[in-house]
Amino acid sequence: MTAQSISSEAMLDLRGVESCYGNIVALKKVDLTVNRGEIVTLIGANGAGKSTLMMTIFGTPRARKGQIIYEGRDIAGLPAHEVARLGIAQSPEGRRIFARMSVYENLLMGAALGDPSSTAGDLERVFAIFPRLKERLTQRGGTLSGGEQQMLAIARALMTRPRLLLLDEPSLGLAPLVVKQIFDVIRDLNRRDGLTVFLVEQNAYHALRLAHRGYVIVNGRITMSGTGAELLARPEIRAAYLEGGH
């Protein structure tokens, strides 16, 4: 990984974050840092708490303990829509496309916050990244293929002009070729535009190859961290997440 614009300045810093669903503690004392300009991935098995971590950053569920420092400010406890207004965008698990609205309308929802005069330029930028969406502009979101829906979810998030992009399992249910396309886009966004990315993945191999650094979450606890290459080399990672070989 080239690391041209990565600083050691923490953009997002989770300190001892805990969150719960009722009585069930889903995150236990999570410490995690995303530096400006980095791609950081969080890998873990089903139900480990990856999505919970991402949603906690967005305020639902609320962090019961700990701090979520974003650009020097504790955002734990802010409602989701205010978090989004701070320049954090999220492509949630399962894409959550507005199924009955057109691709175009979906993209405009991403632009709902911003200055309308910049919308056209933002659209142009997004179409340059995903030319496929431009072809599908009038099609209803729900009728897109899985890969196109994922592109739309990312594009919609990009329309909010984020400085930090959170992606929850973008590879879920996609064919290997499409996964590669999506990951290439993430890499490009990071390298070219300097976008900071926090990527939640089950597809550990691809995610660790892409990311500068990674964290492993097991049962709501961070158990390992390191650079992507380091983690890939670890035998316990290979055993637990890369079984069946790539």
Next chain:
Amino acid sequence: MPDAAASDAVPSKTQNRFIAALRDAAFVGLITAGLSFPLIALRAEADMNNHLELQQRWSWLVSATIAMAASRFIASIFDRLVARIVGVTGVWLILFAGGTAYYATDTHPGVIAGCVLAGLIAIGLAAALNRSSVDAGRTETRPAEPSRFYRLDTSGGSLAGNLISIAALGCAIAFPLVVLAWLGPQGSLKWINNYGVQILIYVMLGWGLNIVVGLAGLLDLGYVAFYAVGCYAYALLATKFGLSFWLCLPLAGVLAAFWGILLGFPVLRLRGDYLAIVTLAFGEIINIVLTNWVDLTNGDAGIPSIPRITFFGLPFTAADDGFAARFGIEFSPIHRNIFLFYLILALALLTNFVTLRLRRLPIGRAWEALREDEIACRSLGINTTSTKLTAFALGAMFGGFAGAFFAVRQGFVNPNSFTFSESASILAMVVLGGMGSQIGVALAAAVMIGGTELLRELDFLKVLFGAAFDPSQYRMLIFGFGMVAMMIWKPRGLVSTRSPSIFLKQRKAIAGALVKEGHG
């Protein structure tokens, strides 16, 4: 000719436009006169001795010339097709009135006045329609937009859809006048009141609820509560404080919106079934309060003798200062009903207009996005709380308007008009119409209310089934069959296609609906 005007400098543009349109009209008028001189003005007819005789019909020629010139004038002064059609319709209505006054001198003056009024309204409407397109054009060509591709077209809907709406609107505007001219003041009362006004009340309620249920996707089973709030607001304000209807109408809307927000706050976290149950309860609470707070509402006995509608101050009575006397026409109770018809039509159109406008603005899109996926909305920075509240408040406000209208029309209200079955009927209209479709909801309201009324007409069936047979007893049965049939053939409602509220100028013909939902 219009091109020459368009290329001129901006300040004098409208003036030039006007002159160009006049010139256009004069030209068309000349051609019409020239053509109709041999064709219409002169007519050869055989007299009793079988000799050809030349008849002269100059008034025909003049009429044709005026009609063509006026139509051409309207057509060239408006740019938008919709505005042109509405405007020309208005011109023809006025000409029709003039012609009737000239030729059929025994025609009821009310009909002529009504025609002229409707014509003027149509021309005004056309101007408004045209204005809004000009405004849209102004924002469209802002220099900030870098390329032609991204010009936004928010006109929405297809040309065919627009034409259907225009035709429906034209029919609605002409309806009372046609019925009156056809059946006379006595016979037309039933049609204007029981069918026209009644259907339009429900169209308006359906459109109001459509904002909440169809667009924002919040299942509200207690919508009738807001109708009741508006209704009692007028009834109480008018009887206790003597406030006029025109003052109470906005007040009723504001009060209902206030109650909408009040209900909205506690239920914001709820969705689907839970929301439905709470709103259902709210509807019942309002009903129970109205029944039991006897000091204020007079309970089940209701509020009698609520002041009737006036023509902006002129009462519809036979008195000397009444509407009929002032306008020099013979008094007839039908005047009030015609006025009520146009009033509720205007209120319903206002609801429709506001909804259509908002659908194209970020707030309207946010409602629809909220219906689709709340979590996605929040992650895009949309404040779902305020979005839901505005939907609730706006829907409630239109319910309140309709309620005030109901009170002024009935002259008497009691809580029995605001039962759960009313909420259910209105909801059924929204669902049957196809959630979110304006035309569909109007259609469903017309079918359901009109159908109920029509059942009362089917007396001839007594011949077949015996004197004890009462077709209106079968209303619910037929309604049930209708529901089942809809489930089978049109499970997503009468008008189930949702047209995007916004397009890019260059539309691509991708049949989205035909492509199956895919994963991968």
